[in-house]
Amino acid sequence: xxxxxxxxxxxxxxxxxxxxxxxxxxxxxxxxxxxxxxxxxxxxxxxxxxxxxxxxxxxxxxxxxxxxxxxxxxxxxxxxxxxxxxxxxxxxxxxxxxxxxxxxxxxxxxxxxxxxxxxxxxxxxxxxxxxxxxxxxxxxxxxxxxxxxxxxxxxxxxxxxxxxxxxxxxxxxxxxxxxxxxxxxxxxxxxxxxxxxxxxxxxxxxxxxxxxxxxxxxxxxxxxxxxxxxxxxxxxxxxxxxxxxxxxxxxxxxxxxxxxxxxxxxxxxxxxxxxxxxxxxxxxxxxxxxxxxxxxxxxxxxxxxxxxxxxxxxxxxxxxxxxxxxxxxxxxxxxxxxxxxxxxxxxxxxxxxxxxxx
Numbered sequence: 149x150x151x152x153x154x155x156x157x158x159x160x161x162x163x164x165x166x167x168x169x170x171x172x173x174x175x176x177x178x179x180x181x182x183x184x185x186x187x188x189x190x191x192x193x194x195x196x197x198x199x200x201x202x203x204x205x206x207x208x209x210x211x212x213x214x215x216x217x218x219x220x221x222x223x224x225x226x227x228x229x230x231x232x233x234x235x236x237x238x239x240x241x242x243x244x245x246x247x248x249x250x251x252x253x254x255x256x257x258x259x260x261x262x263x264x265x266x267x268x269x270x271x272x273x274x275x276x277x278x279x280x281x282x283x284x285x286x287x288x289x290x291x292x293x294x295x296x297x298x299x300x301x302x303x304x305x306x307x308x309x310x311x312x313x314x315x316x317x318x319x320x321x322x323x324x325x326x327x328x329x330x331x332x333x334x335x336x337x338x339x340x341x342x343x344x345x346x347x348x349x350x351x352x353x354x355x356x357x358x359x360x361x362x363x364x365x366x367x368x369x370x371x372x373x374x375x376x377x378x379x380x381x382x383x384x385x386x387x388x389x390x391x392x393x394x395x396x397x398x399x400x401x402x403x404x405x406x407x408x409x410x411x412x413x414x415x416x417x418x419x420x421x422x423x424x425x426x427x428x429x430x431x432x433x434x435x436x437x438x439x440x441x442x443x444x445x446x447x448x449x450x451x452x453x454x455x456x457x458x459x460x461x462x463x464x465x466x467x468x469x470x471x472x473x474x475x476x477x478x479x480x481x482x483x484x485x486x487x488x489x490x491x492x493x494x495x496x497x498x499x500x501x502x503x504x505x506x
Contacts (some may be wrong), residue, residue, distance in 0.1 A: 157228045161237040171242035172201060172234065173487065174227055175480025177282045178209035178219070178248035180301040181381045181441075184228040184476035187234045190242040192488055198477065201236075204229035210250040210302075212321055213380055220263060221247070227267075243273040245483035247282030247475065249302060252319065273487045278476065280306035280316070286478030287437030287471035290485045294435035295419050295466075297412060297441035297455070301384040303329035306413035307423045315422040317415040322380060328411035330384030330442050336404045337390045338374060338383070341367050344400075352400035357393045358386060387442060395449050408442070409451060413458040426463045433465040439475060 170191035177184045187201040188194070206226040223246065231237065236483070244264065255274040263301060264274045284296035284306065292308040301437040303326045304319030324329045341358055343349030345367035355367060362373060392403035416436065420426050425434040436459070443452035456468050471478070 153197065157224060158238070160228070160232040171240050172231075172236055173243045173480055173483040174230060174241060174245070174248045175282065175476050175478065175483055176209075176223060176226065176244070176248070177279055177475035178223060178246065179279055179480050180208050180210045180213050180249055181384070182207060183209040183222050183226050183248075184474065185230040185422075185425040186235070186474075186476045186480050187230045188477075188480045188484060190487070192484070194484065198473075200477065202230045202233035203476070204233060208250055208379075208381065211256075212250040216259075219248075219250075220260070222476040224267065228392050231280045238268050238272075241268055241272050243275070243483040244268065245282070245479040245486075247277045247279045247479040249279040249304075249319075251276060251278045273483070273490065275483055275486055277479075277482070278304070278306065278319075280304050280319075281482060282475035282479035283439040283471070284308065284437050284478065285482050286473040286475045287469040288435060288440065289473075290478065290481030292482075294437065295416055295423075295425060296437040296439065297416055297443070298440045299328055299330070299412055299451070300440035301381045302326050303332070303412065303415070303442070304441070305419045307425060309423050309425070313423055317418040318411075328408045328415065328442070330387045330440075332411070333390055333404055333408050333442070334383045334386035336407070337369060337386060337401065338402050340404065341370060350400055353393050353396060353398040354390065354401055357389050361386070361389050364424035368435045369407075387437065391447075391449050391451075395447055400458075405449060405451060406454075409454040409458060412442075412451075412455050413462075416455070416459055417462055420463060420466075426465065430463060431465045433467055434463075435467045435469050437469045437471060439471060 164188050173188050173190050183206040185204045189199055204224040204226040208214045209219045209222040260276045262275055280296050280298055283298050284292055293310050295305060295307045297305050305317045307315045318326050326332050337354050340349060340352050341355045344351050344355055364373060390401050390404060392406050422475060434480050438452055459466060
């Protein structure tokens, strides 16, 4: 374990106590827009409401968006801040669950695991997952079963069966077509403005709405604005303008939102069918956890509600869940559940077995 990384990020540990004997767990939800870390006590059982010891917030930690070095710096900063606010050092940590967007392959997981082992003591348990795991757990108190739809800057649908099978749809980033995401909605709106300006597409109120928001004099200026900083979150921030323009009756904006509903619903349907979460008859109950800014209610145009209405026609038994806990808490619950289960298994393996001689 290194004493310092990224300057003096761990300097607070010189004054921080070792922490309680039972220790703490860290849960991190790393997204394209922001990254959140929460600290929970490792001792159980956990009471209701959950005793959140601290919370820290940082920027983007998706390595596909900002690069691996910047993503790691953000992750390390939020973990250090959470421990500092809770007045504990790394020696108090028993388990860490990092649930980060952009973790799509075992090689992604291994790189992060190697990096975490360089930061924390050898005794710490690590669980590296896609951010969909944190979102799912936030709606099911840490139990991984059902389907989760994330629709924020990016989007992904992920499913889990009780026997450990997993499946996903979308989540491949904007280049490969996450069109139900905030980025996808906003990018289509910008494209519609340029098409209208060129005469290649219908006129739309999106032109005035977007230009007024960005304080640009003409659509030609959108080219420079877009490529000056094409970060996903910056583009996705235009979604509220698309929604309000659709509510104002604009046909182009409405078509973009309806298409996004179709894309999000199709992702859910693909995952559910692949894992047969709906049962053989398609009517079996399963939880659908829905997370992300795109799915939040927006006056009359409620994308999340439209997705629910669409999916309910295909799977009448599904149970939509809007989590009361944030995904970072879900990640902490995954760390807590898995570490407690591993501890119990180890204790049972070490317990003496009494054999009866005949």
